[in-house]
Amino acid sequence: MAALSVEELLARAEEREAETQRSVTVHKELDLEFDVGNLLAVDKNPAPRGVAREGAPASQREGLLRALARDNTQLLVGQLWALPSERAEGGAGPVVAQLPEPTTRLPREKPLPKPRPLTRWEQFAKLKGIRPTRKKRGTLVWDEEAKEWRRRWGYKRAGGDPSRDWLLEVPDSADPFEDQFAKRRQEKREKVARNELNRLRNLARAHRGGAAQTLHPTGHQDRAELGRVAALARVSTASRGRFQPRLPKEPPTPPTVTGRGKKRQFKPLLGDLEGEKKRQLELARSLSSKKAPLDLTRAVNKQLREEEAEAASAKGKKRGQRGKRARRQQLRPGGAKGKRGGGAARTGGGKRKKK
Numbered sequence: 001m002a003a004l005s006v007e008e009l010l011a012r013a014e015e016r017e018a019e020t021q022r023s024v025t026v027h028k029e030l031d032l033e034f035d036v037g038n039l040l041a042v043d044k045n046p047a048p049r050g051v052a053r054e055g056a057p058a059s060q061r062e063g064l065l066r067a068l069a070r071d072n073t074q075l076l077v078g079q080l081w082a083l084p085s086e087r088a089e090g091g092a093g094p095v096v097a098q099l100p101e102p103t104t105r106l107p108r109e110k111p112l113p114k115p116r117p118l119t120r121w122e123q124f125a126k127l128k129g130i131r132p133t134r135k136k137r138g139t140l141v142w143d144e145e146a147k148e149w150r151r152r153w154g155y156k157r158a159g160g161d162p163s164r165d166w167l168l169e170v171p172d173s174a175d176p177f178e179d180q181f182a183k184r185r186q187e188k189r190e191k192v193a194r195n196e197l198n199r200l201r202n203l204a205r206a207h208r209g210g211a212a213q214t215l216h217p218t219g220h221q222d223r224a225e226l227g228r229v230a231a232l233a234r235v236s237t238a239s240r241g242r243f244q245p246r247l248p249k250e251p252p253t254p255p256t257v258t259g260r261g262k263k264r265q266f267k268p269l270l271g272d273l274e275g276e277k278k279r280q281l282e283l284a285r286s287l288s289s290k291k292a293p294l295d296l297t298r299a300v301n302k303q304l305r306e307e308e309a310e311a312a313s314a315k316g317k318k319r320g321q322r323g324k325r326a327r328r329q330q331l332r333p334g335g336a337k338g339k340r341g342g343g344a345a346r347t348g349g350g351k352r353k354k355k
Helices: 006-021 058-081 120-128 180-206 223-234 273-288 296-331 339-350
Strands: 033-035 040-042 085-087 095-097 140-143 148-151
Touching: 033 058, 040 058, 120 180, 180 296
Parallel strands: none
Antiparallel strands: 033 040, 085 095, 140 148
């Protein structure tokens, strides 16, 4: 074997180095546009001839596309390595680089959120042109007792919870024997129930405007609403309102309100494939939904029934206390039905004339 000169050895070394560098060196007629923040590379060069040519075999076209994707990815990786990098975890971890801010605006994955419905006060302020004159207060305040920032309202709020006080002052106008702790707990329950009722009213008012027409938490109905209620009460009898006398100046009841005709509607057993598919899809969607549907009418009616039951129970307790107090007065010697009253009645009965 003949010995090689130094020039030949250098030439072969350069060829081997060029072969190794060929995998990371990519030449393009037009430079690619890079958005390193989004890891995006846009290639505006024309496609290879084998890809655009009609009748080319699928294997050849797929090979050309793979080579094109590989070259573009190599250029993008080169842009990443050009960024300033450092070793993570104190020099013992992998090499990391801080990506710049993205320049390409990407479309949203989900639709825009719906605007929050206005509350009752916001609707009134918008109608009257009222603008807030002060800024909204923050949720955190400084607590002098705890020496830390706490919430203004709710659990662990600043100033402590007044419901946990061990001593309460009895007002001059209040009964000295009344339990002030029980009174405070009752007031808090009423306040919570009132706030919940107002929240349900706002939800009903904002729920497409349809649920608010059937809910009457305040008890104020107009003439049309009273007419509908009277018509429903009429057909609630055993005869479906057939023998129910009409009120004076009451208009004839429309057939849609009486509810006469078919009481039940049965779906066809055969031939309704689309309707059956739609019902099954709605059932599966309701079962897979994490958020339970909110029945506003039922929720508000339940709240009203609870308030009426509490008021009735409180009224019954007051009546029972009055009855006990009246019986005590009757048992006293100076009461209205004491011994003197009974003796006078017996004496009067003995003076009747004999026939």
